[in-house]
Amino acid sequence: MSNPLEDPDDDWWNSPVNRRESIWLGIAGAWSLGIFTWMAGFTQFGDQNPIGTTYDVDPDRYQERVGEYKEAAEETENGLVPPDSDVYVGAMRFNWDGLPTVLEAGREYDIHLGAYDVQHGFSVRPEENLNKQINRPSVPGVRVGDPDDL
Secondary structure (H helix, E strand, O other), X not given: OOOOOOOOOOOHXXXXXXXHHHHHHHHHHHHXXXXXXXXXXXXXXXXXXXXXXXXXXXXXXXXXXXXXXXXXXXXXXXOXXXXXXXXXXXXXXXXXXXXXXXXOOOOOOEEEEEEOOOOEEEEEOOOOOOXXXXXXXXXXXXXXXXXXXX
């Protein structure tokens, strides 16, 4: 065969596979199956981004709710201190409504995240650990959080 565009001279498709090639195919298949199993297990049992629940919501109504939250929160020089365990954050172009927020260490908070205009990315991480962080998209008309709070 001198031209790669022409059919090969013999019946290469039905020829037996070389033993070394079979070994490498077996190693690659076992490795792929192992990686797939590890990823599925890590997603189910690992300590990574929570999936959370999303709800459809009117962006204008959510913006009103963030405004109500800001009025109820205590304003300090470091940021807003939430009045309870709910934190409302609204994303808009070039700004975050409801941030910065001062949270108490060791206390659990429900973070409600929404967008007013276009899709935004949102990330939270502890200062001392760059590996443990939460990444969430913020999409207009979709909110993460309890639907009864709106």
